[in-house]
Amino acid sequence: MNTGQIDRYPSHENVAAYAATIASADWYALERSLNEHGNAVIPGLLTAAQCKALAAGYDREQGYRSRIVMARHGFGRGEYKYFAYPLPTLLNQLRHLLYPHLAPIANRWSRQLNEKESYPPALDAFLAQCHAVGQTGPTPLILQYGPGDYNCLHQDLYGDQVFPLQVAILLSAPEQDFTGGQFVMTETATTGQRAEVIPLKQGDALLFTVNHRPAPGKRGRLRKVAMRHGVSAVNSGRRHTLGIIFHDAC
Numbered sequence: 001m002n003t004g005q006i007d008r009y010p011s012h013e014n015v016a017a018y019a020a021t022i023a024s025a026d027w028y029a030l031e032r033s034l035n036e037h038g039n040a041v042i043p044g045l046l047t048a049a050q051c052k053a054l055a056a057g058y059d060r061e062q063g064y065r066s067r068i069v070m071a072r073h074g075f076g077r078g079e080y081k082y083f084a085y086p087l088p089t090l091l092n093q094l095r096h097l098l099y100p101h102l103a104p105i106a107n108r109w110s111r112q113l114n115e116k117e118s119y120p121p122a123l124d125a126f127l128a129q130c131h132a133v134g135q136t137g138p139t140p141l142i143l144q145y146g147p148g149d150y151n152c153l154h155q156d157l158y159g160d161q162v163f164p165l166q167v168a169i170l171l172s173a174p175e176q177d178f179t180g181g182q183f184v185m186t187e188t189a190t191t192g193q194r195a196e197v198i199p200l201k202q203g204d205a206l207l208f209t210v211n212h213r214p215a216p217g218k219r220g221r222l223r224k225v226a227m228r229h230g231v232s233a234v235n236s237g238r239r240h241t242l243g244i245i246f247h248d249a250c
């Protein structure tokens, strides 16, 4: 883990708290939820103060490698910024702390789908694989939505190297900071399509499928189902999200 970096977000008073929350989470239950629904929630991973500090950092010029205005690309309406390396300490730690719990799940999914991918136990080894094929751009991001903004259903794929799980942390408080703006996931299988709205509170971390996952089909046999995620229109206020994607980008 890179510890020799400047912390751009001062109010991370509870660094040990999120490490303890990740370490003590019921990872069997989280995996069961991921297997059954393609998503799972760690409630209250960040404090309101940590969420506010990250959201307030959105307007800073420094610390980001690019800003994307979603309407220009047909991605929806709203905007987001990709962090630059070195990532803020909190974000770097969250990415490193979450990955080792997700890699064994990713490996079980890969085996169940007869895929060749296997994911190393630590993030730095996986990132080295990404960097070796030219996927060197950091993908963690922060998104900002105002009234009328939304995020089209999508998959966060940035090259051949794909880690099949990602995390989004809601930084704003629903009904206080914003209304509307619900996180939505869809699942497309040969048996039909369905959508799920996932209610989140400020500071909750949603673990979810990047592109596809194994799901029981007819006669219990596992089949591959494609998943997408997006956000319904924000009605009022401002909504910020922190996105943690584990593969880097070309």
Ligand SMILES: O=C(O)CCC(=O)C(=O)O
Pocket: 143, 151, 156, 167, 168, 183, 229, 230, 231, 240, 241, 242, 243, 244
């Ligand atoms: O704003 C959201 O909740 C969705 C963010 C998103 O698309 C992502 O983190 O990949």
Ligand SMILES: [Fe+2]
Pocket: 154, 155, 156, 229, 243
């Ligand atoms: Fe996304």
